[in-house]
Amino acid sequence: MNWTVFVNHIPAAPEVVLLVGACVAMIADLRVKSERRTGTFLIAQGVLLACAVLTLFIQSVNGTSRLYLFNGLFVSDAMSNVLKFAAYVSVSMALVYSRQYLLDRGLFKGEFITLLLFALLGMMVMISANSFLTLYLGLELMSLCLYAMVALNRDSSASTEAAMKYFVLGALASGLLLYGMSMIYGATGTLTISDVAKQVARLSGHSGDRTFLVFGLVFVVAGLAFKLGVVPFHMWIPDVYHGAPTAVTLVIGSAPKLSAFAITIRLLVNGLLDLAADWQQMLLVLSVLSMALGNIAAIAQSNLKRMLAYSTIAHMGFMLLGLLSGVVAGNWLNKDEAYAAAMFYTVIYVLMSLGAFGMLLYLSSKGFECENLEDLKGLNRRNPWYAFLMLIAMFSLAGVPPTAGFYAKLSVLGAAVSAGQIWLAVVAVIFSLVGAYYYLRIVKLMYFDDPKDATPIAGQSDMRLLLSVNGLALLAIGILPQPLMALCFASIKSL
Amino acid sequence: MPTTVPLLSLAIWVPIAFGLGVLATGGDKDAPAQRWLALTGAITGFLVTIPLWTGFDTRSAAMQFVELAPWIELFNVHYHLGVDGISMLFLLLNSFITITIVIAGWTVIESRVGQYMGAFLILSGLLNGVFSALDAVLFYVFFEATLIPMFIIIGIWGGPNRVYAALKFFLYTFFGSVLMLVALLYLYGKSGGSFSILDWHKLPLPLHAQQLLFFGLLLAFAVKVPMWPVHTWLPDAHTEAPTGGSVVLAAILLKLGAYGFIRFTLPILPDASRSLAWFMIGLSLIAVVYIGLVALVQTDMKKLIAYSSIAHMGFVTLGFFVFNAYGVEGGLIQMISHGFISAAMFLCVGVLYDRMHSRMISDYGGVVNTMPKFATLMMLFAMANCGLPATSGFVGEFMVIMGAMKANFWVAFAAATTLVFGAAYTLWMYKRVMFGAVANDHVRGLTDLNGRELLVLGSLAVAVLWMGIYPKPFTDVMHASVNELLRHVALPKI
Numbered sequence: 001m002n003w004t005v006f007v008n009h010i011p012a013a014p015e016v017v018l019l020v021g022a023c024v025a026m027i028a029d030l031r032v033k034s035e036r037r038t039g040t041f042l043i044a045q046g047v048l049l050a051c052a053v054l055t056l057f058i059q060s061v062n063g064t065s066r067l068y069l070f071n072g073l074f075v076s077d078a079m080s081n082v083l084k085f086a087a088y089v090s091v092s093m094a095l096v097y098s099r100q101y102l103l104d105r106g107l108f109k110g111e112f113i114t115l116l117l118f119a120l121l122g123m124m125v126m127i128s129a130n131s132f133l134t135l136y137l138g139l140e141l142m143s144l145c146l147y148a149m150v151a152l153n154r155d156s157s158a159s160t161e162a163a164m165k166y167f168v169l170g171a172l173a174s175g176l177l178l179y180g181m182s183m184i185y186g187a188t189g190t191l192t193i194s195d196v197a198k199q200v201a202r203l204s205g206h207s208g209d210r211t212f213l214v215f216g217l218v219f220v221v222a223g224l225a226f227k228l229g230v231v232p233f234h235m236w237i238p239d240v241y242h243g244a245p246t247a248v249t250l251v252i253g254s255a256p257k258l259s260a261f262a263i264t265i266r267l268l269v270n271g272l273l274d275l276a277a278d279w280q281q282m283l284l285v286l287s288v289l290s291m292a293l294g295n296i297a298a299i300a301q302s303n304l305k306r307m308l309a310y311s312t313i314a315h316m317g318f319m320l321l322g323l324l325s326g327v328v329a330g331n332w333l334n335k336d337e338a339y340a341a342a343m344f345y346t347v348i349y350v351l352m353s354l355g356a357f358g359m360l361l362y363l364s365s366k367g368f369e370c371e372n373l374e375d376l377k378g379l380n381r382r383n384p385w386y387a388f389l390m391l392i393a394m395f396s397l398a399g400v401p402p403t404a405g406f407y408a409k410l411s412v413l414g415a416a417v418s419a420g421q422i423w424l425a426v427v428a429v430i431f432s433l434v435g436a437y438y439y440l441r442i443v444k445l446m447y448f449d450d451p452k453d454a455t456p457i458a459g460q461s462d463m464r465l466l467l468s469v470n471g472l473a474l475l476a477i478g479i480l481p482q483p484l485m486a487l488c489f490a491s492i493k494s495l
Numbered sequence: 496m497p498t499t500v501p502l503l504s505l506a507i508w509v510p511i512a513f514g515l516g517v518l519a520t521g522g523d524k525d526a527p528a529q530r531w532l533a534l535t536g537a538i539t540g541f542l543v544t545i546p547l548w549t550g551f552d553t554r555s556a557a558m559q560f561v562e563l564a565p566w567i568e569l570f571n572v573h574y575h576l577g578v579d580g581i582s583m584l585f586l587l588l589n590s591f592i593t594i595t596i597v598i599a600g601w602t603v604i605e606s607r608v609g610q611y612m613g614a615f616l617i618l619s620g621l622l623n624g625v626f627s628a629l630d631a632v633l634f635y636v637f638f639e640a641t642l643i644p645m646f647i648i649i650g651i652w653g654g655p656n657r658v659y660a661a662l663k664f665f666l667y668t669f670f671g672s673v674l675m676l677v678a679l680l681y682l683y684g685k686s687g688g689s690f691s692i693l694d695w696h697k698l699p700l701p702l703h704a705q706q707l708l709f710f711g712l713l714l715a716f717a718v719k720v721p722m723w724p725v726h727t728w729l730p731d732a733h734t735e736a737p738t739g740g741s742v743v744l745a746a747i748l749l750k751l752g753a754y755g756f757i758r759f760t761l762p763i764l765p766d767a768s769r770s771l772a773w774f775m776i777g778l779s780l781i782a783v784v785y786i787g788l789v790a791l792v793q794t795d796m797k798k799l800i801a802y803s804s805i806a807h808m809g810f811v812t813l814g815f816f817v818f819n820a821y822g823v824e825g826g827l828i829q830m831i832s833h834g835f836i837s838a839a840m841f842l843c844v845g846v847l848y849d850r851m852h853s854r855m856i857s858d859y860g861g862v863v864n865t866m867p868k869f870a871t872l873m874m875l876f877a878m879a880n881c882g883l884p885a886t887s888g889f890v891g892e893f894m895v896i897m898g899a900m901k902a903n904f905w906v907a908f909a910a911a912t913t914l915v916f917g918a919a920y921t922l923w924m925y926k927r928v929m930f931g932a933v934a935n936d937h938v939r940g941l942t943d944l945n946g947r948e949l950l951v952l953g954s955l956a957v958a959v960l961w962m963g964i965y966p967k968p969f970t971d972v973m974h975a976s977v978n979e980l981l982r983h984v985a986l987p988k989i
Contacts, residue, residue: 008841287722380651384522384610395643407567410632410676414570417680425680429673436669440646440662448650448658482567489569 011076014051021047022117029110064494075130078494090254097358098247102365119145123259132181132191150244162243169236177223183216193271204274227260231289241309250357261346276327283324290317291431319345322412325419340489341411348408355393378451389471398439404477503576510540514616526608533612540980541590556979575630584960585626594617617642630691652737660735667728678711696762705767719752733801738845745837765767765984775816782809787916816904825894832887839876839955846929860934865941877925881918887962
């Protein structure tokens with residue numbers, strides 16, 4: 001047996017383990033009798049743990065080097081390891097948060113767990129993609145799982161409608177992306193992203209070829225914008241967030257953002273950095289529109305899930321500030337800091353989003369959906385600790401120190417200012433002021449109003465613990481942001 | 496003076512630690528224990544700031560008690576603390592005011608006592624952080640973080656219109672400070688990657704950039720001061736906040752804006768400051784004269800004192816922008832003196848409000864007949880508020896008017912009208928509330944100050960008289976730093 005082949009492919013081991021683990025969970029679930037599905041749940045968590053250990057191991061062995069596997073289809077670098085690790089953590093948290101909620105609604109079936117694991121597999125493939133092919137495969141694997149999860153509650157017309165919308169628009173987005181990629185393939189003659197970069201560097205000097213490339217680029221950016229959910233490709237976000245069961249909204253609002261960020265980096269930075277002057281302008285428009293529409297539309301929402309959906313749009317617009325500040329007049333000096341800022345923003349956003357949606361799941365109970373603003377009324381009187389955790393999450397989303405969200409804003413604004421985009425930074429902070437209003441409104445409801453009902457909040461102890469850790473992590477990162485920032489910086493530097 | 500004990504860190508983290516401790520003690524059934532714990536925290540917090548005063552080297556203009564440690568290396572951000580003659584007194588003032596707030600809220604606050612006390616202690620630590628931060632990011636973090644406890648304080652324990660007031664307070668100040676954030680990031684870029692405020696003091700900047708930055712910072716600080724025309728949040732916030740909230744707002748939070756001018760705007764942007772001084776003096780005079788007139792027509796005591804605060808803070812900014820030692824030191828003295836006087840005035844209104852549940856002047860009359868001790872003390876504070884000699888209010892106003900006189904007679908003339916308006920609105924209010932026949936049965940049933948209230952108001956009275964009769968210890972502390980600042984501001988750095 002040839003061991004070197006085996007050893008060379010170790011960087012793809014987490015994907016293999018996850019694939020096998022997901023299949024095992026699917027089969028084992030047939031034998032699980034209990035309603036709580038402890039067996040399947042534990043298998044899933046175990047698989048995630050194994051993946052995490054493997055990823056840590058791979059990272060510790062590889063350090064900052066980039067490894068190409070499967071003839072350049074797959075890449076393993078520090079960024080992929082960090083993002084994968086973040087994805088495991090967020091999926092694992094999502095499993096804990098959603099368990100009781102789904103149980104109460106009779107939706108905690110094996111399918112949920114298996115689909116979640118396969119979606120994660122898709123995300124990991126996206127994160128490690130070094131070819132248009134793998135990237136598209138990963139994207140479709142993730143998307144198909146998510147479509148199905150949105151429709152998990154098949155008796156609910158809202159869920160079904162949301163799933164339908166998600167599917168149709170998602171398919172359109174995939175189509176756009178595929179079309180753009182095929183154009184770039186036509187111009188460069190290769191599907192491998194690192195080779196595309198070399199070809200683009202050669203071709204972008206010729207105006208004719210450049211036009212061809214930019215034509216493809218427009219579609220690629222549109223496809224990415226769909227996946228990130230930025231204006232004007234955001235229409236699916238509010239409806240899907242609103243219509244899906246909250247547990248699934250939590251899933252959609254967390255880890256997929258990491259993978260969407262990853263493919264944006266892979267395509268635009270790894271592949272098309274020589275066209276930065278073009279795509280930065282597109283991102284600029286997307287960013288400003290998202291911050292404006294997201295923040296303003298969120299004010300008008302009375303449904304929490306819809307409000308958080310618009311808030312996602314605004315946050316993704318903010319994240320783009322980092323991505324569009326990398327290259328200044330052909331100078332690449334700013335790029336590591338700028339992309340690291342965007343990555344830091346994405347990771348922090350995922351953590352905040354998990355905290356906020358996790359709280360909604362925690363406050364929901366059998367026969368009661370916590371999804372309207374009124375449902376948070378007087379939370380401080382009912383349970384000061386969870387009100388405090390939600391307070392941290394809200395101030396973090398608003399970007400008020402000393403919470404993690406502030407440093408996320410600080411780093412992307414810093415990138416924009418050092419790229420000379422001072423007016424853009426001013427526009428961004430003005431919209432973040434608008435945004436502060438609706439986060440404050442939630443704090444107001446929790447702290448200043450009297451509760452509608454004073455029933456104590458039930459909940460599983462593992463979930464209580466995790467929610468507390470999640471909230472305190474936002475505060476801890478707010479006090480000591482250096483480690484996570486340095487990690488993002490190091491992983492972007494290794495690109 | 497080198498020291499091994501991190502005094503400034505203690506001044507920041509001791510109150511915060513106690514605040515978190517109080518928060519953690521649970522619900523209202525433990526209220527007595529929470530009160531005592533909070534008092535212990537406030538007193539310990541004050542005690543750790545006393546060595547700052549006793550160990551301070553008044554001859555040096557340099558930063559003292561400096562602490563420096565890397566914090567966010569990626570952005571070259573440091574945990575950099577230090578105080579000079581300008582900022583040191585505010586730490587003491589703040590820690591002292593915190594004690595009075597804890598005592599003043601002892602029985603008045605009945606629901607969620609732990610959260611109330613905890614919020615004030617945390618706020619106190621954060622404010623100490625603002626006054627001692629020498630790193631711009633650290634400063635910004637503390638500056639912004641103070642909004643959270645204050646928002647909660649106004650919103651939970653405030654009056655009927657508290658939600659509106661709390662949101663207005665938060666959004667107004669947040670608006671100012673986010674623009675400051677952009678300005679700070681711009682300075683970070685210009686200085687080649689440093690967030691150190693002291694490095695920025697030496698940074699040469701073209702006039703155009705200075706002026707842009709001036710307006711970026713102006714909004715943040717002007718909202719906080721508050722200067723006309725961005726003052727409208729203050730009367731609302733003061734009126735709706737609980738007594739303790741009004742006290743800390745008037746005594747300390749308003750000083751953050753003025754402190755920002757003197758720590759950031761003047762030394763970092765001296766040329767812009769000089770070229771735009773007319774603008775700042777104009778706004779300050781509007782605050783002094785126009786807001787003085789507005790205060791005259793108020794029917795709500797808290798609103799009246801709130802407007803009086805704006806007028807007094809106008810004096811502070813006026814003093815800063817005439818660029819001489821009298822003006823700047825006068826402004827600083829005025830800030831500290833106003834910290835005592837406004838705190839005392841709001842506590843006085845609190846005393847009445849706790850008994851009558853009304854802040855309307857028209858509901859009172861003849862209070863002196865039933866509360867003689869209270870009337871005596873309030874007389875002192877009212878006199879101090881209009882700048883009577885031998886009270887602290889006189890020293891600052893006199894020095895600022897002197898400074899303004901050196902700069903321009905008519906500016907000094909306009910500023911001096913405050914002595915008339917100040918006396919008019921304060922004493923007229925005092926007359927209507929205190930003197931005359933007993934207005935109604937509620938007033939007849941009033942009881943005079945209890946021991947706790949007497950302690951709080953008495954200690955403030957001592958402070959007001961001390962500063963008024965013998966201000967030298969206070970001015971001595973400032974002297975070296977103010978002269979250094981003025982020397983620095985006089986040099987162009989274009």
